[in-house]
Amino acid sequence: MRETVRANKADCTGCGACASICPKGAITMKPDEEGFLYPAVDGAKCVSCDLCEKRCPAGKPVQANVQHAFGAQHRDARVRGASSSGGVFTALARGVLARGGVVFGAAFDEALRVEHVGAFDEAELAGMCGSKYVQSDAAEAIAHAASLLERGIPVLFSGAPCQVNGLRARVGSRYDELLLTVDFVCHGVPSPAVFAGYLRELEHRHGRRVTAYAFRDKRNGWKDFSAVATLEDGTQIAGGQTTDPYLYGFLQNLYLRPSCVQCDALRGAHHAADITMADLWGAQDVAPGRDDDTGLSLVLINTQRGRQAFEACRAQLAVFPVRDVDSLLRYNPSIARPATAHPKRQAFFRHFAGHGFDSAHVMKLLAGPGRAERIARRILHLPRGLLRRVRAVFQRH
Ligand SMILES: Cc1cc2nc3c(=O)[nH]c(=O)nc-3n(C[C@H](O)[C@H](O)[C@H](O)COP(=O)(O)OP(=O)(O)OC[C@H]3O[C@@H](n4cnc5c(N)ncnc54)[C@H](O)[C@@H]3O)c2cc1C
Ligand code: SF4
Ligand code: SF4
Incomplete structure (x- = not known):
């Protein structure tokens, strides 16, 4: 009897598509000992149709797109302030909301767990802004987005490349008129358990609850971004890229998901999404004078649908062409290749199992x-x- 979907666990990205594809509802996503979600199959419900394995997109080649590259920045400084890069996501999302659509993206819940949710209006969109450096649980959102599309409702689904790939595996190309997908150049994701462990440690050290968290606060600028925890009395604890232990560990690949370090299929021109967003690191080379350190996005347009959506929200953005994406690779290697796991990754998880973060x-x-x-x-x-x-x-x- 089937117990999981992928024989080789490291192949599984945890996108959650299989859970929403299974016609018998036999699959739930459960955390492993490192805290990453993997599909678990209920043998009593499974009828061995193998649909989950057949439709699982992990490791399957993704077709190359003819990409058009732009630099972009939202004209509204408040939007840039709330966004990690230049605020392109908000411009695209507003366009879809204006058409009566629903936007799916990653947001914190009250316990500061990160999950994909649907936004029906501008207020709900706010929680999606900003990168969360922890894997978001997207399984239910994929099922929800699919059911809205079946009812003829436009959807913008924004997520990691593997999550967009998962949604595509679930809905195929049936709803191309209604569905806009957006992903990003992806460094990889840490496990929810590691982030929860870090929050517990912070709360223990300061004797107060953490009520909000920002991974990409721009108080010192876009390039020198900080991680900021807000405590229940309003006190803020800020740390830099080499001084905040969680952020430092993430950037040094100490606790990325195993699939992230072998994630070759969703890079370069190979993306399942209509639009790929990124930070325009290296702007000084390709667009001198454009970087005011409030946030600048690199936008890779992968499809005609993506082009139309970008054109439709262009009035909100200051846009310029980027001609030489290859020259950005030394500033942003994730555009073309996956991260390499830190040599102390196992030592981290051994210690984490006994002591927490x-x-x-x-x-x-x-x-x-x-x-x-x-x-x-x-x-x-x-x-x-x-x-x-x-x-x-x-x-x-
Ligand atoms: C884990 C992670 C790693 C990244 N690695 C790189 C990188 O190596 N190089 C690079 O140039 N850019 C990277 N980015 C993308 C970049 O940080 C910005 O998110 C992107 O450029 C969009 O910025 P924005 O200003 O348009 O919108 P923002 O408002 O900053 O973007 C918010 C969007 O990101 C989505 N999002 C946030 N957190 C998550 C998450 N955990 N899982 C899925 N979706 C999420 C939200 O749903 C929303 O759609 C990464 C983002 C994340 C979340
Ligand atoms: S569909 Fe996604 S969650 Fe399911 S096995 Fe494949 S990669 Fe893992
Ligand atoms: S690196 Fe690849 S597997 Fe990991 S979250 Fe990003 S897209 Fe998914």
Whole structure:
């Protein structure tokens, strides 16, 4: 009897499409020991039709698009302030809401869990703005979006490339007139359990509840973004890209989902979405004078439908062409290739299983060997025991 969908667990992106495809409702998404969601099949309900495995999009080639690249920035400074990049998502979403459509994207719930929800108006859209550096649970949203499309309601679905791929696997191309899809250049996602563990640690340390969290606060500018936790009394705890342990661990790939480090199929010109958004890191090379450090988006138009939607919201945006996307790769390697897992990933999860998120331990793992030890290792290829003694000598001096 089937227990899960993918024989090789690392292939599964956790998009949740299989759960919404199963005609018997036999699949639920359950967290594993690292906290990532995977499909679990209820043997009593499964009729072995294998539809889940046949339709699972993970690892299947995604066709290459002829992409058109633009730089863009929302004209409204408040929208840019609430967005991680240039606020293109909000411009597209407003266009779909104005047509009576529903926008799906990732938002926090009251317990600061991140899940995909549907927004029917501008107020509900606000919670979707801004990147959340944790995997969003999209399984129910995929089913919900599919049922709205079946009823003839326009939908904008925005998510990670694998989530848009999951929605496409669920609905196929039947609703092309009604469905607009938007994804982003994706660095990868940490598990919800790791983020929840970090929040618990913060609450324990400060003796107060965390009521809001921003992963891409722009108080020091778009490029030097900060992570900011807001406590119940309004106090804000801000950390930078190398000083906030959670953000640092994410950026150093310490706790990404296993599928993220082998995610080759959804990069470059290969995206299932109509539009791919990104930060225009490297703007100084391709668009000198455009970066005012309030946020600038790179927009890759993948389809004709994407082009029409972008044109329709263009009045909200300052737009310029980007001619040489390849030159951006050294600033934004995720455009073309997946991240490499940090060598201490296993050590992190071993410690996490016993102690929860431990900022001091994370910073120690990320610090790596000291400079003297690195030189010693490289030159002398010292065995571990001897290395420890060398390190002790350096520490004494
Ligand atoms: C986990 C993650 C990794 C990223 N990695 C890169 C990268 O390596 N390089 C790069 O250039 N850009 C990356 N981005 C994209 C970038 O940060 C912006 O989200 C994107 O450019 C859109 O910005 P915006 O200003 O138009 O809109 P914003 O308002 O910032 O975007 C919000 C949109 O992002 C979606 N979203 C937010 N968090 C999640 C999530 N956890 N899962 C699914 N969807 C989510 C929301 O649904 C909404 O549609 C990443 C985003 C995320 C969430
Ligand atoms: S459909 Fe998505 S969640 Fe289901 S097995 Fe495939 S990748 Fe995993
Ligand atoms: S890196 Fe790939 S598998 Fe991971 S969240 Fe992004 S699109 Fe999905």
